[in-house]
Amino acid sequence: MKLYAIFGNPVAHSISPTIHNYAFMHLRFPGCYTKILVQDGSKLKEKFLELQLQGVNITVPHKEWAYKLADEVFGIAKEVEAVNTWYNKDGKIHAYNTDAPGFYESIKEYEFSNILILGAGGTAKAIALYLKEQGYDPQILNRSEKRLAFFKERGFSCYTWDEFSVQKYDLIINTTSAGLKDNSLPAPQDILLPLMKQAKYAVDVIYNKLTPFLALAKDLGLTYKDGTDMLLYQGVLAFEIFTDFAYEKEYIIKLMKKSLQL
Ligand code: NDP
Incomplete structure (x- = not known):
């Protein structure tokens, strides 16, 4: 055994x-x-x-x-x-x-090219690097500066909330823990709403839960999934x-x- x-x-x-x-x-x-x-x-x-x-x-x-x-x-x-x-x-x-390739397998059915990753922690690092290996150029949005250094050193475009101006992305991925134990959104609503109105897909890595981020995606008619x-x-x-x-x-x-x- x-x-x-x-x-x-x-x-x-x-x-x-x-x-x-x-x-x-x-x-x-x-x-x-x-x-x-x-x-x-x-x-x-x-x-x-x-x-x-x-x-x-x-x-x-x-x-x-x-x-x-x-x-x-x-x-x-x-x-x-x-x-x-x-x-x-x-x-x-x-x-x-296996987190990052696992994530990639989970979104293979989607058709996208421009990607925004919310959050800059361990999960964001793995997903961003793996997506880059697959030929994508994801951008990173985080509430604070410190963790963005890892991504800047590796050539990713990254922004704090203060620096960000809204662009069009097909796929928005929430890798923050916002919504895990609380009811918060991963970014302020005035940033998130215009972003999501233009997007096709919203994916959260938090599993078994309709987080506020996914609830917003649902309301706006996006295709969405949690981290299951x-x-x-x-x-x-x-x-x-x-x-x-x-x-x-x-x-x-x-x-x-x-x-x-x-
Ligand atoms: P980290 O602690 O490494 O990173 C957390 C990130 O979230 C940071 O960028 C932090 O920003 C940001 N953040 C935290 N709280 C908030 C908030 N209230 N609003 C906005 N941003 C916030 O976490 P991990 O990367 O290890 O894990 C993230 C999530 O991924 C967890 O919820 C975990 O459960 C999930 N996960 C799911 C997996 C699955 O198989 N489905 C596998 C692995 C993880 P700042 O830098 O400013 O602190």
Whole structure:
């Protein structure tokens, strides 16, 4: 039996065990996935080795620690310097970031070219860099200056609320935590309204919730979605890593969707 887990703090709300265990069960794969509360990020590796885990997902607030403590980092995670998946490959911790490719999979059905990302935190970094790799040139809008430095250094056009003048974007992505635990919009209404009136799509990375941002999109008749598909696809990509790509991806997607009754 191979053991898997999600490390985080808080972690009780995580639905990752549901999707992974459902897939293990249906594939008759000898795996079991659980939740483990980890308070101190510097102890991630110790826990991983002590419990002899085959793979883990790492969530808030430990993704930077997961990057620092890995033996080998792959793909976009190297540039983002944040990791959400570890796999024990012959005793070495191989690390990946499946959030950004998961996000991209979740919006593949949309047709867009101009993109605005609201927020400049860890999720925004991963999504912006990954979209750039795919040939897009997303712009960044954040309430404050500090976190924009990362994006400026890498050639993105970025603005604080004060500097911003409204342009036309097809796709607006909310990566801020506005609306997660409160009822706030990710930017002031006088910025957001004209932006959204011209947009086609609004996507929030917060899952299982119609945030005020998405409620506004709905009122304005935009096509919109929350972060549930992103969560699903990051899980699918992690599952492929956990099982050494032994199963057909489309089938894993089907199973995981079923586990969430999507
Ligand atoms: P960070 O803490 O790294 O960044 C938060 C960003 O949001 C910052 O740019 C911050 O601005 C901005 N912000 C916070 N509160 C507000 C507010 N009230 N109004 C406007 N801007 C605000 O967070 P993460 O990037 O790690 O996570 C962001 C969200 O993504 C979380 O809600 C998380 O749940 C979700 N997520 C979803 C995933 C999924 O699979 N669906 C996967 C990963 C994350 P400032 O710089 O000014 O502080």
